[in-house]
Amino acid sequence: MISTLLLAAAPFVAFPAQGAKLPAIDHVYLAGAVAKGDTNVVVNGANVAVYRTGAWVTLIEATEGSNDVSVVSQSGEATNIWFKIAKKPVVDPNAKPAPEKVWKKLDYAKDEAKEPPTNKAPNEVTIVVDAGHGGDDTGAKSPHGFFEKDANLLVAEQLKAALLARGYNVVMTRETDVFIPLYDRPKAAHTNDADAFVSIHHNAPPYDKDPNLLRYHTVYSWNPIGEELATAINAEMAAALGDTLKSNGPMHANFAVTRNPEIPSCLVEVDFVTSPAGEEAIWNAARRRVVAEAIASGIDAWRKGPPERKEK
Ligand SMILES: [Zn+2]
DSSP: OOOOHHHHTSOOEEOOSTTOBOOSOSEEEEEEEOOTTOOOEEETTEEEOOOTTSEEEEEEEOOTTTOBOOEEETTSOOOSOEEEEEOOOOOOTTOOOOOOOOOOOOTTSOSSOOOOOTTOOGGGOEEEEEEOOBTTBOOOBOTTSOBHHHHHHHHHHHHHHHHHHTTOEEEESOSSSOOOOTTHHHHHHHHTTOSEEEEEEEEOOOTTSOTTTOOOBEEEEOSHHHHHHHHHHHHHHHHHHGGGSOBOOOEEOOOTTTOOSSSOEEEEEEEETTSHHHHHHHTOHHHHHHHHHHHHHHHHHHHHOOHHHHTO
16 A cells, blocks of 8 residues: 555544444445354445455445444454545645656756666666565555555565575665655665665555455556566566456556656555455465565566667
8 A cells, every 4th residue: 555645644543332433534444354254244234245264344435423333243243343544535626737757856866767787697786675664654454454564574575585596686675664764765775776676565445446346466667767677577477476366557656666766666566455355365475475476577577678678
């Protein structure tokens, strides 16, 4: 999940007592987990699908005070319930159209893009691997209450191992559960004179999308040097994950970690932590190895470069 100002101001809220009134909101993700085999969760009188792990999630609409939330399960207790306030963005009718795609200058960054490492050996190439979020910045949350920050670190560590095995130099932005200011992350690529920067995240739906239905992987970049890297990683992920998780990329996004003007940078959204099926896949160690090997293969393909780059 990428924190926006709207979402950052609305962290996870402990579920109130049964029947509590909700605050003024547009949509609420309600999620939780019951014992395996307890297949009957009812939210506000409507049956909610329970996944085989016991995870469930639903999207409800609410206005201030109008929604008496009631959650019951077969066992009489729906455990580990949480909800997330997801506010509808306020649209300003006088707002200017979105700016054209530009290379936003970071104060420390050079204007010139670094040459991609075509024909260099892996041991001459440095990759910065960024595990998104950390510390109090938890990122998204799964129905069983696992945090995105922990999933990101597990995949990032696996990616580090996959890259080291291929002979690359690897720099991690974090290897423990610590908070790192957002702009210190792309800066790590600059200070280490890295050839590429790859940020690892897990997704959550926007305010109006049913979290049961939304699940895919994607790779974001912003400028042309990042796009080549993102395209290569996305292709390898799509090939490795096949029918088990659809590809929704590569895509463009103006994130702090993607718009570095000098170093090819991208952000991988591995899966949806809010989806019960996504949660199950994320906490599967064998699956994480497949994901990490695919990202490493994408970096390898990018390093070798397309034929037209090699001929330059
Ligand atoms: Zn995230």
